[in-house]
Amino acid sequence: MSPDSILEDDRTSDRTASDFDDDFEPFDIEGAPELPAERYLDRELSWLAFNQRVLELAEDETVPVLERANFLAIFASNLDEFFMVRVAGLKRRIVTGLAVPTNIGRAPADVLSDISKKAHELQERHAAAYQTLVKPALAEAGIRIATWAELGDDERSHLHDVFSKQIFPVLMPLAVDPAHPFPYISGLSLNLSVRVRNSRTGRQEFARVKVPQMLPRFVRVDPGESIESARYLTLEELIANHLGDLFPGMEIVEHHVFRVTRNEDVEIEEDETENLIKALEKELLRRRFGPPIRLEVTDDMDEVTLGLLVRELDVTDQEVYRLPAPLDLGGLFDLSRLDRPELHYPTHVPTTAVQLQPTESNLRADVFKAVSRQDVLLHHPYESFATSVQAFLEQAAADPDVLAIKQTLYRTSGDSPIVEALIDAAESGKQVLALVEIKARFDEQANITWARKLEKAGVHVVYGLVGLKTHCKLALVIRQEKGVLRHYSHIGTGNYNPKTSRIYEDLGLLTADDQVGKDLTRLFNELSGYAIEKKFKRLLVAPLHLRKGLLKLIATEIRNAEEGRPSGIRIKVNSMVDEAIIDALYRASNAGVPVEVWVRGICSLRPGLPGLSENIRVRSILGRYLEHSRLFCFENDGDPQIFIGSADMMHRNLDRRVEALVRLTDPQHLAEVQGLFDQAMDESTSSWHLDGEGVWTRHSTDGSGQPLPDLQNRLMAEVARRTRSAVRPRSGQRR
Template identity: 40%
Template sequence: MLKYTEPENYLNRECTWIKFNERVLREAIVPSNPLLEQLNFVAIAASNLDEFFMIRVAGVKHLIESGVKHIDIAGMTPQEQFEAIQSMVHTLVDQQYEYYSVIQDKLQQEGLHFVSVDELNEEQRIWLDSYFEREIYPVVTPMAVDSSHPFPFLASLNLNLAVLLRKKQGDTSVKTAILPVPSPIIPRIIKVPVAAGDAKQFLFLEDILGAYANRFFLGCDILEAVPFRITRDADLDIDDEAEDLLVEVEKSLKKRRKGAAVRLELAQSASRMVREFLRGELQLEDKDLYMIPGPLDCKVFFSFTGIEGYDHLRYPAASPQPSYELEELGAPDMWTAIAKQDIMVHHPYETFDTVENFIKLAATDPDVLAIKQTLYRVSSRSPIIAALAEAAENGKQVTVLMEVKARFDEENNIFMARKLEKAGCHVIYGIMGLKTHSKITLVVRREEEGIRRYVHLATGNYNGKTARIYTDVGILTANTLIGVDASAFFNLLSGYSDPPQWNKLAVAPLNLRERIYEKIEQETAWAKKGKKAFIVAKMNSLLDKEVIAKLYEASAAGVKIHLIVRGICVLRPGLPGISENIEVHSVVGRFLEHSRLFYFYNNGEEDVFISSADWMPRNLNERVELMIPVEYGPHKERIKGILSLYFNDNVKAYAMNSDGTYRYIADERPTDAAPIHAQMMLQHEAEEKHKKHKKSKRR
């Protein structure tokens, strides 16, 4: 086993994440993606990069500053990691703005122009004068920076202008000031009035502010006014032993806004004086400074891509379909359908309404006695929250485990938790030292035959908004043994119950890791006997060293392994004598691949699982996660088909090389080979099955 754990057999986590974001950004130049969707991928890559700096880069910097002699899975020191990150990200940002420049030219051909203030005609300048005085000037507060005005605290990710100015009379030394850009109070992209039939024109708010900077500094000459943006450390330092976890999280959220700076983005036109001034004030190194040849913070384009009247520049509207399994059963109600057979839903191809309706029905059904649910990320207007509150008001026992430490969703989750408590729900705020990342709902219902448990288990969050853009799988079941496990699971979370002997569920951090080992070792044993051995695993990230070592051992024994890993993957495929039987693919498309699906051939018995957990140390050691066996034959076949389709995708998939680079499979597709676009085919399949049901119903 020792040879499988050597550092040279692994890649650095941070570098593999950057490679993932390169794949996301590359979608911005894929010709088959509509133009506004290409721009959307630029925004997605920018958003990903913000979080990466706030969490991962900040963490590496902490290691360097603390002097901890930490060596990562690939044998790299914190300083080596930091240097690799900076080199790769500077290249990535250069690419991002190259792609943006190409997209901007294409937008102009479509009659969508981003212009400067200098390009406006006289009539438009009169309009802009009025707009500035009416909308912008009253809400902006200039901040001088000198001996009596120390450099102000500027919030992470907010846009500002650095201004150099000189008094027209008296002291003519160069002075500095900050102008905060008042977005989102004022939209950052502002439509300019144009004559009927002319191309549409848009201004960036920061450009307007720069052009009118003299209005804030009367009696001064403006020498320079350039946009900049600071990214700060945003990781939370939470005391898990705090008596009131909600209060502790709220305190940490306030600290997050005041974290140390880890990145400075500055307009490329900035003078050396401005660069050095900001870098010095923020105590950053030269490599932490990113000179940007375009608009800072490309997340601004998320709103622009929805511009009315340009549907031809976007993907055709995707319409999630009703669950065809429920439709085919034609049962009088959901309880009857689920009691008859397990129901599988595949989002976003099938609507999340199925899950929401399950919980709404439970909230109003007089025979339902109790609802228990884990919530990790929920939308701010969640029908599920409303249904749980209604259930409590209807006198049902409602228990919700709300994970208030779900990164970047803490504030929303705290608000939702307070709302549920007010309605009479029993809200639990997680287990000390662990995040609860499992996705499970238990409904206890009194029926003629006695108490029956209905359970929903899934790979994705109870969030109707993300369920339209993330791919996830869920199972609705009345399986007795799963129901018993579900009850035991919630008792474990809410009380002092010892872990039971699980019938079906594997639970992290209790036995999920061991179950994964068992399944991989099972295939290794079959391979050593000369039998067919095959593993297919689909997940977001693959990082756990011990699990990877097991996969290497299996590969060396002859097990064929197909991995479909969207993001981080530190495993190296194709290493002689170690991973020659392992292939790694990554699918980046319209929908974010989020489902965790696992297949083990098991000498023809074919074990299939869905899970909330990626194969990462944090998921297996530090989170409450679930892995669920899929035993209903048609569902096993569906998941096998999904895995096969994704692995054989030759339109949106990338194949990983042993050095950690990726190649675009579409570039290698033979001219006579049929295109296989997994996401499009799954969408088409869902639509066709719904159409078929409607036709048969009419007949």
């Protein structure tokens, strides 16, 4: 082991992670070469490039057609959130005169202009992908999106009956005239603008009809049709063809569909409030009435109606998006869930991790016994969350030898067995601490509800530190064994959410290592009390020393490269934005350190540029699962240092959140993580490659046009094969 290693090997050193806090500035040294000014890619445009990669999956004819519809819906949902948060935040800062964070040295208004140009281009491409690619492919598979004009009399009669009984009663047409001001248009709602003429006076009036969000977006034309050959009509078209029922005696002159996106970013000055929950609930109410930042209209909308909407909603021409119907392709989530297995990805059932397999087929595994034997590195969704993390916490809740459970909750599902396990534990007399992050964006109200339910059950609920979001994924169980207290810990890269665990790729470590347990005990004490504790031996924790720790690990790789020793850096994150980390990687590249970055979303780093980053490669992998794990690997002169955890390389994660990385020590786990990188960065693996100008190019076929192997498919097969091999009956055992 290198003497300059930051974290000790438990066998040879007593150095701790607190060494990161010795005011270490690894690159502020005399003689260090100046880095070029234009060395970062714009983070907002990089995010749009990520969503373009999602769109490319929808355009891919080799992807099952209902999955393509799902990717169209994901693209739409992603873009909605981008406008509600990122674009809204930029616009608010411009309006209020606040400085706009940007790492490319351009005026904020120019940034917004570039975003608008790219967003218009992508939304038009998105609409075209639906109209010319996915909709025809759905029709070939027997799923036809019909228009009213294509329907016969019997079908129209049936749909009229559906409208009268199931839709008409919940509609609320709102007139606009001197006695009725322009109505409030809720964010992301689909609306019909209607111009009517009074047949007696000849006067034209405007009205708005909101498309009910609680009703299915696609209505079956004929329930008697088989699911293999079924037609659907959009809800807004069904309503549009019954406007006469809503405005009897009036002539329908024009009707069009429109949709508004509002600023839904929440900001709370925590140091100025005594009750965080009440302040947050007040802010959530304000969110509903945020200013409009995007107006989507169908491309057939007349200028009179558009002018009225633009004026009343106070949006600019740049914020208007003219698109072919239907708007809001997020509604395709409904169709993508149709029970047509042959049109989906093949079913994948997660396996139980080898170490957690029950010893007999009819018995449940003892998680504590298994983890006490050796650390378990879990890889979801290839390995089951239910039979590992969920089972760990459920067994802890039911085990009379367990004295205490401590848990962080950032996002969880509506019927969470994790929360129920904490409630069961508290009701059985155990000490239970739940750190609930009620500021998790768009999950605020759900988390407030969970927090109150936990409190009623006797769980000690805390909300973390003022000014910081608690984003780390931690669980700690204290168990009494033969008169001694033992720590059982879980540290993960993903949320304690059983639903998303089936579609998010994440890693987690289950360990009975006493040092990890002590580290977590100190960290939970800091989060729930007033302790200021920096001395962690197996953890790197933000915001105190995570960035410094990573910078020092990078500096070690630079020194090793300069001295001719083995060096290398591999990082997998959702986003790579932080300038200090990026600059350190540039300097590592200039020193000859091979750097590999595997990123799902935003990447402000510019790879492959001579004199700056020629030793850096950046790859992105998207597929049926959302790549979500964060990994940090350092060659360290042949003694690899590898961490997993919750932190992305963004300012918010490193400066304004409590994040935690844990160092892996089991040689088998180190090899497994390195093997993941080997496959992801292999030129023969299907992926997107980033160049120095910010362009992502998909590499999905080889030179002969044959598809390249998909990493996620390969991992599914590898994990299943490994599990079958491990549980194969020994000679003489009964099958």
